[in-house]
């Protein structure tokens with residue numbers, strides 16, 4: 586009994602930490618969108634991306650593994666999205682266009698390589714909403 590009690594307490598703490606992490610999602614819409622994916626896997630490899638007038642932060646994103654999860658937040662006063670195209674110009678991932686303050690979490694399978702992140706709204710990429718995504722093995 587003297588040995589089992591601390592282990593039980595540690596298990597309870599670990600559970601509390603997991604549920605804390607799960608409730609940190611800023612909007613209920615993002616939480617709902619993330620639900621179909623495995624929650625633990627998504628949390629481990631989530632890349633936070635902020636879009637605003639007119640930039641994408643971070644400008645360079647480096648990830649490893651084939652599954653990339655973005656948590657995209659619109660910090661600007663106007664609508665934006667995050668779109669990813671490969672080196673041939675083909676769009677391989679995109680969020681919907683997010684209202685100011687809006688968020689979306691999206692997961693995509695990507696082969697190793699270098700991709701371009703941008704906002705697909707007219708003119709936004711040339712105004713500075715462009716970045717680089719590097720996926721390594």
Ligand SMILES: [Cu+2]
Nearest residue numbers: 665704706709
């Ligand atoms: Cu934009």
